[in-house]
Structures are given as structure tokens and as C-alpha cells.
């Protein structure tokens with residue numbers, strides 16, 4: 001999971017694309033906190049700024065004033081492929097000796113990355129990173145410059161050859177392209193500001209803060225090209241490019257990744273999360289004194305649960321927002337330290353209470369185990385854990401950092417053994433079928449981490 005942004009201003013006099021791109025990245029910060037960057041066109045050439053760290057640390061108001069441009073792309077990174085360093089930060093830029101310039105930022109993961117990369121290496125293409133975005137960029141440039149294909153045909157070739165997930169923005173000098181993988185695995189929003197500025201983003205919350213209106217989602221296997229001549233959409237038939245006759249939207253975007261104020265795959269994220277909680281409450285036998293979310297991603301699940309149960313909803317655990325998201329911190333040791341620094345209960349509030357603790361999911365279980373311990377140590381009489389999604393039994397190969405079966409506690413243990421590991425009085429998950437029945441069109445979603453049915457293809 002990462003976040004991308006793309007801005008193209010039809011009104012060339014505006015030249016605020018870099019500023020809007022940074023604003024958009026700021027709204028997408030939850031999608032990746034390791035590094036961030038933008039590329040903008042300064043009237044002559046593409047300029048790159050990327051660094052390790054948060055958007056607010058990398059971009060300052062005074063710098064933005066000098067970055068005047070009508071076109072820009074940007075990226076926030078959550079590492080999946082490639083190590084945690086600046087080489088793997090996006091966007092990637094390619095400056096050719098001929099003077100041609102290209103830049104690309106992508107969100108997703110490629111299943112056949114190794115095979116494609118080694119094919120290109122055999123053709124003497126050099127790589128600086130271990131990152132999917134660089135591979136997509138270098139593949140397109142190779143097809144365009146060496147095989148003589150147009151940029152559109154080069155992107156069509158990406159659609160054909162690349163298996164996995166890619167919501168992508170590309171600049172060829174100041175010409176702009178946006179394209180999405182044939183399965184539509186990650187969200188990709190297209191909006192417009194005052195009929196003057198086109199905006200592309202991973203989530204609708206980004207276009208909201210720019211006061212842009214929602215136009216549509218970039219369709220699976222769609223390519224949008226914007227230049228001085230206007231906007232052209234190339235809608236390819238996705239079935240010619242994918243392994244199964246269906247899209248594969250990541251359902252985890254609705255459960256955890258996306259911001260609650262976003263609309264993703266035509267679902268309001270916050271109300272979807274409320275519906276998870278309501279569904280979970282329907283089979284409930286334990287009536288607690290209070291329902292407490294693990295903040296913030298579980299807040300709306302807990303709210304739905306508490307409302308359905310008619311029990312007090314309590315924000316009894318306070319989250320320190322200045323510690324990174326635990327699920328997406330790259331190393332386990334960093335995750336462990338973060339948990340203790342991150343959550344602190346209201347003093348005296350939990351004393352003697354039967355608590356139902358709500359979390360959105362259990363991946364490794366280490367974070368939740370520590371949270372249960374914190375809640376107990378502050379006097380809770382009983383701690384019951386309820387999870388607003390099914391058991392995560394299978395790894396994701398399309399952009400999420402759960403690389404091995406062994407790391408997933410639900411792949412290794414039964415529910416009752418997980419409850420013992422967590423030291424919870426009881427534990428219950430949502431069932432897979434219950435989750436499937438809550439999305440609008442279940443055949444067009446990916447549920448692979450819950451049911452093991454991989455809709456794109458398996459790891460190479």
C-alpha cells in the first residue's frame with residue numbers, strides 16, 4: 001500500500017500543481033510514512049524532490065513557492081518490495097542522454113516482478129532500486145525507445161505482461177498519463193477543480209481537501225492521457241488483459257487502509273466499517289459494560305457494534321498520533337516499541353469493567369496482545385476481543401506487507417489458541433461469508449487473505 005497523486009492544470013497560468021500535489025500527499029500520509037516525493041515540470045524540465053520521512057518534514061511552504069508548475073505527480077511510500085532507503089522512494093525519474101525525461105509513481109505490487117526485471121536486465125537495462133515503480137517505468141521506456149511503440153501501446157504492453165496491482169501516474173516531460181491494472185485492485189480516483197485542474201489520487205479524501213469534485217474512479221485497464229490537446233481516455237477491455245473475468249478490489253481498503261472520510265469502490269468507508277461492527281454484534285452473547293475500539297482504524301467498527309448492542313461506546317484507549325501506524329512499520333522490533341508508546345488508557349476508567357475490545361483485524365497478533373495487557377493492567381475485570389474482519393490466514397501478494405504464512409497467527413493457530421495467546425477472556429471474528437455479504441458486488445472483490453482464493457495470480 002502506498003499513495004499516489006497526479007495534477008494537471010489545463011489553465012497553464014495557474015502553476016499550482018506542485019502545491020496541490022503536496023496537499024494531496026499530506027491527506028494520503030496514512031498510506032505510507034517512510035518516504036515521499038514529487039516530480040514537477042518547471043517549464044523546461046522535470047524536477048524531482050524526494051526524501052525519507054513524512055510529507056510535513058520534507059516539504060515546506062517556502063520551497064513550494066519556487067516549485068511553480070502546471071503538472072506534477074507525487075508518492076508516499078509504504079515499503080513492500082525493496083529496502084527502506086531513498087533508492088526505493090518514489091517517484092522514479094529517468095533522464096535519457098537524448099534529453100527525453102520520464103517520471104512515474106505507482107501504488108501496488110507486481111507478482112511477476114522478478115521474471116520481468118530479469119528479462120529487462122538481460123537486455124542491458126540497469127536498475128537502481130528493488131521497487132515495482134522503477135520496473136514499470138523502465139519497461140515503458142524500453143518499449144517506447146527500443147521497440148518503437150507509442151507510450152499508449154507501451155502501457156498496453158504493461159497491462160498485458162505485468163501481473164498484480166498498479167494504480168500509476170506517469171509524466172513524459174509535461175504530458176500526463178494515469179492508468180490502473182486490469183483487476184482494479186487498489187483504489188484510484190479522478191476529480192476536477194473548477195473545470196481547470198485535473199486531479200488523480202489514491203483516495204477521495206485527497207480530492208476533498210483540494211475542493212475538487214469527484215469525476216469517477218479510473219476504470220480497471222483504463223489509460224488517461226492529458227496534454228495541451230486535452231484529455232483522452234483509452235478504455236481497454238479488461239478481460240483481454242486479466243486472468244479472470246472480474247475485477248479484484250482489495251476489501252482490506254474498506255476494513256483498514258483507507259481513511260474513513262473516503263469513498264472507495266463506491267462504498268463510504270466509515271459506514272462500511274459501521275456495518276462490520278453491526279454484523280459482528282448480531283451473533284453476540286457477551287454483554288460488556290463498555291465497547292472500546294483500538295483507535296483509530298477500529299473506531300467506526302466499534303461504534304456500529306456498540307449501537308447494535310445498545311452498550312456504551314467508549315474511547316477509553318488514547319492513541320498518541322505522533323507514533324507511526326504499527327501495522328505498517330517495516331520491522332517487528334520497531335512495531336513492538338511503538339505499541340507501548342502509542343496507547344494509554346484513561347486513568348481509572350477501566351477499573352472493574354467488563355470490556356469488549358474491538359480491532360479491525362489480527363495479522364501477527366503481537367500488537368493486540370500488548371493492548372490486551374495494557375487494558376487488563378488498568379483494572380479491567382474481563383477483556384473480550386472482537387475482530388471486525390475474518391481470520392487473516394493467507395498472505396497478500398498485491399501490495400500489503402504480510403509476506404509469509406508463518407507470520408500470520410491465524411494461519412498457525414485456532415481461534416481458541418489465539419485467544420490464549422492474546423490472554424483474552426474470549427475472541428470472535430467476523431465470518432468470511434458475513435464480510436462478503438456486506439460489499440455491494442462480492443464477485444468483484446479480492447478476499448484472498450481471508451479465503452485463499454487469489455483472483456489475480458499467486459506469487460511467482
Ligand code: SF4
Nearest residue numbers: 250251396446448449
Ligand atoms: S489478499 Fe487481502 S490485502 Fe491483499 S489485495 Fe486481496 S483482500 Fe487486499
